[in-house]
Amino acid sequence: MLSSVSPGSGMDGTMVNKDRCLAWRIGGPQGSGVLRMAQIFARACARGGREIYSRREYHSNITGRHSYFDVCVGSRPLFSHRESPRLLVCLDAETLARHAESVEAPGAILYADSDGDVALDALRLLDTRLRDELNRRLDTDDLPRATSGLLERAARRGIRLHPLPLRAWRARLKSEAGNRKAAQRVLNTLAVAASGRLLGLPEADLQAAVAGAFAHKPDVIDLNRAAVGLAYREFAATASPVTLPPGCDRPERLLLGGHEAVALGKLAAGLGLQTYYPISPASDESAFLEAHASVPLADGNRGGPLVLQVEDELAAVNMAAGGALTGARCATATSGPGLSLMTEGLGWAGMNEVPLVITHYQRGGPSTGMPTRTDQGDLQFVIHGGHGEFPRMVIASGDVSDAFDDALRAFDYAERYQLPVIHLLDRALTGCLQTVPRFDPSRHTIRRSKPWPGTADAGSAERFRLTGDGISPRPLPGRPGQQFWTTGVEHGIEGRVSEDPVVREQMMEKRARKLETAAREIPEREKLAVFGDPDAPLTAVTWGSTTGALREVLHDFPALRVLQLRLLWPFPDAELIERLADTDTLVVVENNYSGQLADLIAAHTGHRADHRILKYSGRPISAEALLPALQAIANGKGEARMVLRNPFE
Amino acid sequence: MPQHVRFTPRDYASPEYNDWCRGCGDYGILRALQKALADLSLPPEQVAVFGGIGCSGKTPYYLRANGIHTLHGRVLPFAAGAKLAHPALTVIAAGGDGDGLSIGAGHFVNAGRRNLDLTYLFFNNAVYGLTKGQASPTLPQGEQTRGMAAPNPQRALDPIRLALAAGYTWIGRGYAYDVDHLAHLIIRAIRHPGLAFLDIRQPCPHYDPAHDKAWYAARVKRLDDHDPCLPPGSDVSRRNALHTAIHRILDDETTLAVGVLLEDRSIAPFAEALQRLQPAWPARIPATAPIADAHGRPLARIDELLDRFTV
Numbered sequence A: 001m002l003s004s005v006s007p008g009s010g011m012d013g014t015m016v017n018k019d020r021c022l023a024w025r026i027g028g029p030q031g032s033g034v035l036r037m038a039q040i041f042a043r044a045c046a047r048g049g050r051e052i053y054s055r056r057e058y059h060s061n062i063t064g065r066h067s068y069f070d071v072c073v074g075s076r077p078l079f080s081h082r083e084s085p086r087l088l089v090c091l092d093a094e095t096l097a098r099h100a101e102s103v104e105a106p107g108a109i110l111y112a113d114s115d116g117d118v119a120l121d122a123l124r125l126l127d128t129r130l131r132d133e134l135n136r137r138l139d140t141d142d143l144p145r146a147t148s149g150l151l152e153r154a155a156r157r158g159i160r161l162h163p164l165p166l167r168a169w170r171a172r173l174k175s176e177a178g179n180r181k182a183a184q185r186v187l188n189t190l191a192v193a194a195s196g197r198l199l200g201l202p203e204a205d206l207q208a209a210v211a212g213a214f215a216h217k218p219d220v221i222d223l224n225r226a227a228v229g230l231a232y233r234e235f236a237a238t239a240s241p242v243t244l245p246p247g248c249d250r251p252e253r254l255l256l257g258g259h260e261a262v263a264l265g266k267l268a269a270g271l272g273l274q275t276y277y278p279i280s281p282a283s284d285e286s287a288f289l290e291a292h293a294s295v296p297l298a299d300g301n302r303g304g305p306l307v308l309q310v311e312d313e314l315a316a317v318n319m320a321a322g323g324a325l326t327g328a329r330c331a332t333a334t335s336g337p338g339l340s341l342m343t344e345g346l347g348w349a350g351m352n353e354v355p356l357v358i359t360h361y362q363r364g365g366p367s368t369g370m371p372t373r374t375d376q377g378d379l380q381f382v383i384h385g386g387h388g389e390f391p392r393m394v395i396a397s398g399d400v401s402d403a404f405d406d407a408l409r410a411f412d413y414a415e416r417y418q419l420p421v422i423h424l425l426d427r428a429l430t431g432c433l434q435t436v437p438r439f440d441p442s443r444h445t446i447r448r449s450k451p452w453p454g455t456a457d458a459g460s461a462e463r464f465r466l467t468g469d470g471i472s473p474r475p476l477p478g479r480p481g482q483q484f485w486t487t488g489v490e491h492g493i494e495g496r497v498s499e500d501p502v503v504r505e506q507m508m509e510k511r512a513r514k515l516e517t518a519a520r521e522i523p524e525r526e527k528l529a530v531f532g533d534p535d536a537p538l539t540a541v542t543w544g545s546t547t548g549a550l551r552e553v554l555h556d557f558p559a560l561r562v563l564q565l566r567l568l569w570p571f572p573d574a575e576l577i578e579r580l581a582d583t584d585t586l587v588v589v590e591n592n593y594s595g596q597l598a599d600l601i602a603a604h605t606g607h608r609a610d611h612r613i614l615k616y617s618g619r620p621i622s623a624e625a626l627l628p629a630l631q632a633i634a635n636g637k638g639e640a641r642m643v644l645r646n647p648f649e
Numbered sequence B: 001m002p003q004h005v006r007f008t009p010r011d012y013a014s015p016e017y018n019d020w021c022r023g024c025g026d027y028g029i030l031r032a033l034q035k036a037l038a039d040l041s042l043p044p045e046q047v048a049v050f051g052g053i054g055c056s057g058k059t060p061y062y063l064r065a066n067g068i069h070t071l072h073g074r075v076l077p078f079a080a081g082a083k084l085a086h087p088a089l090t091v092i093a094a095g096g097d098g099d100g101l102s103i104g105a106g107h108f109v110n111a112g113r114r115n116l117d118l119t120y121l122f123f124n125n126a127v128y129g130l131t132k133g134q135a136s137p138t139l140p141q142g143e144q145t146r147g148m149a150a151p152n153p154q155r156a157l158d159p160i161r162l163a164l165a166a167g168y169t170w171i172g173r174g175y176a177y178d179v180d181h182l183a184h185l186i187i188r189a190i191r192h193p194g195l196a197f198l199d200i201r202q203p204c205p206h207y208d209p210a211h212d213k214a215w216y217a218a219r220v221k222r223l224d225d226h227d228p229c230l231p232p233g234s235d236v237s238r239r240n241a242l243h244t245a246i247h248r249i250l251d252d253e254t255t256l257a258v259g260v261l262l263e264d265r266s267i268a269p270f271a272e273a274l275q276r277l278q279p280a281w282p283a284r285i286p287a288t289a290p291i292a293d294a295h296g297r298p299l300a301r302i303d304e305l306l307d308r309f310t311v
């Protein structure tokens, strides 16, 4: 049974509380500065002590195709975006066509006056499906099949329209002294500044964010500062139906995305070598590491990783494994098909008990899938991928703060249990921006491998010595007495080939024992997080970035207990069995088609999810969309499988 | 390890039972490698030998040194990773012709773009021994090994010409049963401060008895009148002249010239480029440099980076 739930529809009539955050959306052609303007706006809002959560949508394309960025601004920490913005800034007519229907009243649309009457048929990049849907709506209302018709529909819903004379403004900037070269992109700044003025964003905050963004180009700063000033003057008298929520006096926070948090965590962890092959969206992390590879150390020296782009993912994973053999902390980062190529190397690291970290940014699959869109379809793959049975650990981050902590933890787990660790993220967590408390690496205690105990002699080390906890002391090359052998062929304790059935059993059992040890040693708080009402009869279990939507929805739906699984393998079955024992209704929320976590829970705990709330359009789940689904469940109207859909994302 | 310690080939002998076929060329290569390591006085724990998959991939088993048996075709990435993470180690990759030119061809070519200080011993017998005698990418068209149902329909790749095109900075060819000469070549390959490729021709008496010791004995000839050196600063015409000379040596099908074909010092070691990426490398060895203080707190100070994101 499929049931469609659309955001904002208020399935049982209850509307989302609209005042907790202000949702601002900017859209335009890729490569035209959408991302840059969103970053500036988010930073300006955050400066005033406000909290930010955002989402980014873009095509697998460099220039021209549509991209947009949602910035949600709140007075308290935010964990989810909104699918219906209050304020829409259109950098082109296509944005107007794609998003005008999503703007929620009371709200406003800002657009260049020249985009206000463009035929939808003239917008070549508008998907046929969407064009047909919009035309159908316009025909029903007897409105022209053009942006003007969509604007009229918005106006009828109470949305204020602000056509901006952007070209005239730019001409004025040009005529002012020193701004002769006013570029096309200054139009973006003008539009964003007008939206800032409407929302009551202090001009000084926006000016500071503009200055920060163009710090390396003084002439660009001057031009953009002039643009901000002009738009603020022009819009000084314009009334707005919506304003920014007030900021609070907060301790220092960070505004960044998941890939940056992971990179920072890896630097703090003492990463020695990162190899990668370019792939969306994972390469953003490696690019950040490349740009910031030289790191000051507490001892006064400088250190940091080697970051190397290699010929393919096979080289990336195996080069990192070769490096990890020597005792250095080594990692690779990949997405989608990259991990498929890495599975042979993953198995080798499992068989040879090599501490290897693979950071995996999920994107829409299968095959090339949707390279720039989010998905959580790789959970079962990362847990089971590869031939044969070998131990690996899988951890998943729920937000930007988790991403930093998990990047540090991944290396500790990898070293302590001498196995590959896959750190799972999803596209929604990268390229987004979230305000989070400042990271504090000094709170983290680095844990390393069990060292080789032998004294220096000419002998060889038993790399795979049998122990009660399955973990062998770890010899390292280059150290006297620690010369060792290792092989992907089944081997005995000296790391040399053995096909003896008893040795095989011992080694299979030894390797498996490490996961039991990990499950026993790792504290519960590292395995899962609990949010909401611990006594609620309704429990929602999730993993990865969908956690944010559930945390956020608690404000509107407090009778809910949220369990976020952070350790996915070894599966925290004992902890879950205990916590699910007294739950009346079990809901599992995931950004995938089948409900992979729900299947794992059923297999490992015997608890079958009563409801699976799923989304697989390549877009992330929002609290706004979850709320009506949870309300339906609470009212006994929920179905076993509830799919969240939004045709305008 | 103090420099004065002397080693003999026996110090590199492993207790592992050797299961190569009688008369296999691999034995000669193993002996030459043990001799070379002893001559260089490299302590076994300072040497890491990576093996690919196939008969030749077992080489690390039979050698007392850090021995890492990897995956089919991936010996070069594994070896490169170890060298990057622990630049003080002597890293040797031992792989077969199928491993390097077929399933691992991408790595074979791309390794040439990085003049990393590695020694690549290429065991070249033109067959896949361990999977029972199929044609390797170095088996000439029309030839038929004992494992093949029909003559080879595909043409052969020349590993030396490919290595030359890919940018390897040291290229040599040796013969498995001229052990002393081969050991001498291995020593020069290890001493070369960049990427060294040694094509080692060897019989596989089990699957290709036609190319036996007698066949090789009639053809192998040590190079004596070839100057392989390209000194620092060599210009394009000098490089082209040397490449032409190498191609002429390879073109001679009546003899199998063994020796050093190329020793190119005009191309900077990869380490120089890496140091520009990471100034702390290789002085601060990733494998051994501390990453935490006595309390386990991270040594890396990321405060400045965090400041950039502060709001």
Ligand code: SF4
Pocket: B019, B020, B021, B023, B024, B025, B026, B055, B056, B125, B129, B130, B203, B204, B205, B206, B207
């Ligand atoms: S099959 Fe050939 S290459 Fe393999 S061990 Fe036997 S003789 Fe040597």
